[in-house]
Amino acid sequence: MESAIAKAINLKSYPVAILWTDEKPEGAAQFSPGSWGCVMAMLGAAATKAKSAVFDRDSFGCVGGGYGLGFGNTYEQFPGGLEGFSRFLSSGNAGWEPGERIAEGMRAGGARGEFVDHFLHGERYKKDPETVRRYLEALPPMEIPTRYVAFRPLTQVAEGVEPVAVSVLVDPDQLAALVVLANYDRPGLENVAIPFVAGCQAVALLAFREASSEHPRCIVGQTDLSARKYLRSQAGKEITTFTMPFRRFREMESNVPGSFLEGDTWHSLQQ
Structure with a gap:
């Protein structure tokens, strides 16, 4: 074509x-x-x-x-689930006890250092986890x-x-x-x-x-x-x-x- x-x-x-x-x-x-x-x-x-x-x-x-490809709500598979992702996209999982445990496990399992750093400290593309949650409501799977x-x-x-x-x-x-x-x-x-x-x-x-x-x-x-x-x-x-x-x-x-x-x-x- x-x-x-x-x-x-x-x-x-x-x-x-x-x-x-x-x-x-x-x-x-x-x-x-x-x-x-x-x-x-x-x-x-x-x-x-x-x-x-x-x-x-x-x-x-x-x-x-x-x-993004239309395979359902795969954010549920993110480490820490939707809460972990909401923190990852914003202010990070450092200080959230379940998130700290997950990061330790990822380090021990050989996860990419860049990803673990972003997981803990956030990509900071959104101001806070609540803003991410509201963002996801506007982007249904x-x-x-x-x-x-x-x-x-x-x-x-x-x-x-x-x-x-x-x-x-x-x-x-x-x-x-x-x-x-x-x-x-x-x-x-x-x-x-x-x-x-x-x-x-x-x-x-x-x-x-x-x-x-x-x-x-x-x-x-x-x-x-x-x-x-x-x-x-x-x-x-x-x-x-x-x-x-x-x-x-x-x-x-x-x-x-x-x-x-x-x-x-x-x-x-x-x-």
Whole structure:
């Protein structure tokens, strides 16, 4: 499947189709069950190296990844459960006796030192645990209806197959162009959202949610500082994600001809 958008914005990487499927794509990379990994690194490999990736309920890399891919409330599997996660994302588990015990066990078990440090002292992305709990209420989990979520270069997806969403890695000029295109045929000014979520949740969970809405919005991602670390070596530090529910992607594709993408202002930015 080819993309008019990719050509018009001079995309340097492959658009990535995000699919629900019960069949594992041949040759797709997959995390070992129970092993740690970053979902966004898999997205980067699909976009920059045309390597497909697949995930299921036993191989999603980290609990945030499982949540973000639609495999239920995997935050319940976080050390210390939802309370441990609420403290981890905010002020940390130091001073909470169950959390201190868990950290000791993780150290003894050879857990990554960076993770134990963040577990104890917090990532500090939210002010306090209560704010995290309220944040999670606004981000309900999802159970997708298939065994797998797959990332595939769009060029490897046959016509007639409908992904749930399409995500692209874009620089600031390309991001600006896609924000304009997403508002080109619609009234209002909030047809693109920039949410505070994990990188994988922006390209999957929230796109899945938008896909079922009457007027699906596009999602800007990679505002997740941790995920930016893992994608930077593959795609560069200036890259963000722009994810389009597939129905919206098709509409935007059809709007390329005759739009500003054929005009002087856009072409001058590309020189």
